[in-house]
Amino acid sequence: MTTPACAYPTQSIGHQYYTAKMMLACLLALLLLPRLASAQARRKGPATKATKAVTKQPVDYVNVFTGTSNSRWALFPGPTVPFGMVKLSPDNQGQVWTAGYEYTVSSISGFSHLHAFGLSGLSVMPATGHLENLNQTKTYPGEPDGPFGTMWTAGYRSRFDKRTEHAAPGYYGVKLTDARTKAELTATTRTGWLRFTFPETGNRQGDENSSGPARILFDFDFPTEEQVAIQKVQVRQVSPTELEGSIQQKSSYPDQYTVYFVTQLSKAADSLSSWQTPPYTGTATTYGTAFRNPATIRNNIKEFEGKNDCGVWLSFHTKAGEQVVMKSGISFVSVAQARLNLETETKPYGFNFDAVAAAGRREWSELLGRVEVTGWSEAHKETFYTNLYRAYTGRAIMSDVNGQYTDACEKTQQLSAPADATYSSDSFWGTQWNLTPLMTLLTPAKANSWVNSFLALYDSGGWIPDAPVGLEYSAVMGAQHHKSLIVSSYQKGIRGFDVNKAWAATKHDLTTPGQAGPCGGYVGNRQLGPYLQYGYVPDEDGASSNTLEYAYDDYVASQFAQALGKTDDQAYFAKRALSYKNQFDPQTGYMRRRKRDGSWVSPVNIHKFGTVGDWNSSGWMEGTAWIYSFFVPQDVPELVRMVGQKRFNQRLEEGFARGYVDLSNQPNMQAPFLFNYSGKPWLTQKYSRYVMSKFYNTSPLSGWVGEEDEGQLSSLYVLFAMGLFEMDGGTAVRPTYDLSSPLFNRIVLHLDKKYYGGRTFIIEAKDNSETNIYIQSATLNGQLLARPLLAHADLVKGGTLVLQMGPQPNMGWGLGQ
Known part of the structure; x- marks a missing residue:
């Protein structure tokens, strides 16, 4: 087991919110040590026949449960593919800031299809037994923290045994105790798959001697991070094996959007039913039924229209151990587009759930395998590949397989190159130090695709949104740091986009004062x-x-x-x-x-x-x-001169000692690498190692010192572990990496074939260890390196960087011209 949350020092790098969070995590860790100890065993995919032991691949090191306690909506254990639209995952929280999945809660309220920042929709839950309880119908989840017994079972929520919960990239599975059903999840880019293994069930509604049918519930109004208003829901049963529908939603981020879906099943349903619950206007009397009115139930329907608290369910008669597979195509454009996504992405598989899970694993294996690390412990590899995985899970494709998407004004648009995509995400604030350098180095094709997404939104809305949540102009954070991705891509030869348009958009957004967006939200700098x-x-x-x-x-x-x-x-x-x-x-510095x-x-x-x-x-x-006072990434040497080199270093060293440096958040992510510019590169080596060892682990209760922020803290760890950083976000005409102490003895980068010729770059840290963290000397392809700098152009040519490591700083290395 990796470092528990209790190992965090009381003098932490970060503000008091995260110190308090870690104290809470520490207490939880003491209570949950048995669960944490079994977490390793539960990180696996669908069961397969026993085979001989094989060498672990990078994908095998990923712990999808890392940091899923007290985490936000976009950090989830369920399956997705890199930047997938569908992020299908269990939920068990109420309407709170950390809604979604909470590791310490041993119940599940549903499996919802969307978990990107600000986006939600289509929660599905299996159920068995009678629907009635406490004169209510179980058409709502129930409380996540309620006691067992009648209060707990007031809703359709089901408890589960943590020992039955298994997950890995591309797969999640769990046995639901109250539902008496095993639920398994997998996904493609735009489709979500669930496989339910039901017990033997009857199909006689209202018969006291019947167990009741097996059901699959579709809840359209369920707890999420953002307060979502369900304005209109439409569902149509196309056949006993197919549903189609739409969910019109309104929230803070984005303002308004519609989720369209087409669901197909491997088994014909006996019937379709619906519920609609009116707003509660009375006084709460019974825990578990508070703030709810009795639902209006309609059985044997073919169509449904509702709003707010509403949903539908399908009923089945099942034999013991019978499996029902359901697959849902999602679109933000139309039902027809959802059907196109479903048919296109699932045609090779039929209803073969295991084949889809295997394909998802292969996709992750290819991406994670672009970096091979050797040396140090298995725990360090687990942390490294978990962070590399998380760097690509949070943000989401929004366009369909044919390139159609819905813009900020709710108009359907068409990408000129359907193979490209548009993306939804939280703000790009701070990404110049994490996601931008990582994407442009490891996945330049994805970086290029992101740039084209920005330019598509510029075409339709006249601006590039810094936070394109749902492809709208969401006013999240400030500045225009997404420009770093555009410019860094260009400077590194990633130029599969309209360069003239990219310049026009950059100049426009930085010279036109901020204003209300064309169809809501806000554009530009305020x-x-x-x-x-x-x-x-x-x-x-x-x-x-x-x-x-x-x-x-x-x-x-x-x-x-x-x-x-x-x-x-x-x-x-x-x-x-x-x-x-x-x-x-100048007086205070x-x-x-x-x-x-x-x-x-x-x-x-x-x-x-x-x-x-x-x-x-x-x-x-x-x-x-x-x-x-340290935020001048474009001109650090001049900042050092203005403050005074001695005072600059004293303040920065004091900042690490006293916890003024905040590695939990964006504005201070560059702090360890500032010493490379202030005459003490050995302190960059010291503190970059310190950050990795003390503020990252794979515990479900912590994982990161702050909010992971859709890949930002994860990307930062990966870069630190490789000993690479870009102070100016890689935007200089000749991009250059800042060097530090790599975590592993040997790091092999398999560079992109299209953009970087498929070459290999190797970083070797000789005599590397937990104590040998200081660079004594460095060579690039046999030539001495006098400074802790590596040109991007030299890296992508391929070759070998050799760092001789030692236990004491070499204060003469890294200061050369």
Whole structure:
């Protein structure tokens, strides 16, 4: 078993929320050690015939349960494929911030098909036995934390034994105690598959001597992270083996969207029934039935239309051990498109559930196998490949197999290249240090596809959204850091997109003040107007951190312009990129809040954290003045000069010692690598190793020191473990990696064939160990490296980087010219 949550130090890198979270995780770990000890055994796919022992593949090291306690909606144990639309997974929480799956809750309320940030829909649950309980019909989940007995069984929720829960990339399975049914899940990009193994059941409704039929419930209004209003539901039974329908939803992120589905079954249903529950207007009297009115039930129907709390179920008569396979195609365009997705992606399989699970495993195996690591423990490999897996699970394809998608104005659009895709995600805030370098290095085709998605949304909406949740213009976080992915892709030779359009979009978004979106939401930078007027964002207008983030984006644009030979634009944005100096107080050596008249805001509290909704009063977006005083990724040497090298290093070392450095969140992810620029590269080696050893593990109760954020903390770990980083997000005309101490003795990168010629790059860390963390010397293809830098162009040529490791810092290495 890997490091338990209790191993975390009390002096943590991160703010107090995560310290409290880890204390809670520690207590839970003590209570759940037996469950955690059995977690290793439960990480497996569908049962197969016994075979001889084989060498473990990268996919075998993935622990899909990592961090699934107190996690958010987009971190789930169920199956998906890389950036899959369908993320089919068990849910067991109520309507809370961490809705979805909670590892410590031993019950399940449903298996829903969508778990990307802000998106949800189509929850399915098997059930057996009578529907009636406490004068109610079991057409709702029930409470996740209720006691056993009549209160617990008020809804259709089912308990399960943790020992029966098994999962791996592409598969999830569990035996449901109350439902007396085994449920198994797998998925393709746009379809979700469930295989239910039912007990023997009757089919006589209302017969007291009958066990009742087996049922598959479709709940359209179930707890999610975002408060979702179900505005309209339509369902039609096409045949005893097929349903089709739509769910029109409204939430905070995105505003409004419709989920279309077509479900096909391997066994004909006896009947279709529905429920509709009116809003509760009375007083709660019985736990488990609070805030609910009796549902209106309709049996033997062919069509259903409802809203809010409603759903349908299919009834079956089953023999003991009989399996029913259901597969559902999902689309955000139309029922016809959902059917097309279903037919296209499942045609090779029929109802062969195991073949689909095997295909999902192969897809993950190919991606994870692009990096081979050797040396150190099996636990370290588990952490590495789990993080590499998570980097590609959170964000989601939104377009259909033929390239159709629904834009922010609810209009159907068509991609010019159907093989491309559009994607939904949380904000790209901070991704210049994690997802961008990882994607452009390991999966350049996916990076190229993301760029084309941005440009498609620019075509239809006139702007590139920083947070394209549901392909809409969601106002999440700030700045325009998705531009880093566009520019880094171009600088690395990933250019399968309209370069002129990419430049036009970049220039437009960075020169046009933010405004209301064309069909809701918000586009552009909110404080761009005052930023351009004053050269910084005044305290009266917004968070001071925006000055620093806007200046970084300006640098990114200047590098793009330089690469394209646009001299005037390059000079214009390069000048704007120096705006960070206007936020810098030379007397204190810190970034400070500044008023419109140029005076500094007093008193100064460099450690006041800017929480969500309080950025303006604190001045710093999810950070502190101390943290943002190091946020100049485009010009670190100049920042060191301005602060003073000695003072810069003293502050940064103190920050690691006292917990001022916040590795749980985006603004400070670069902190360990700053020492490469301040004359102490051995401290980059020390602290990058420290971060990996102390703030990552594969425990279900922790996993990450903060919110994993749809692949951001995961990507960061993978880069740290390879000893690679890109301070400026890889956006310079000649992109360069910052080097540090790799975790493994040998790392083999199998580079992309189309973009990088299919070459191999090897990183060897000689005499590497838990204590030998310092680089003594380095060679690239036999030639000495005097500085901790590696050009991207040299890496993708293939070759070998050899690092001689030792237990003490070599203070003479890494300072050469």
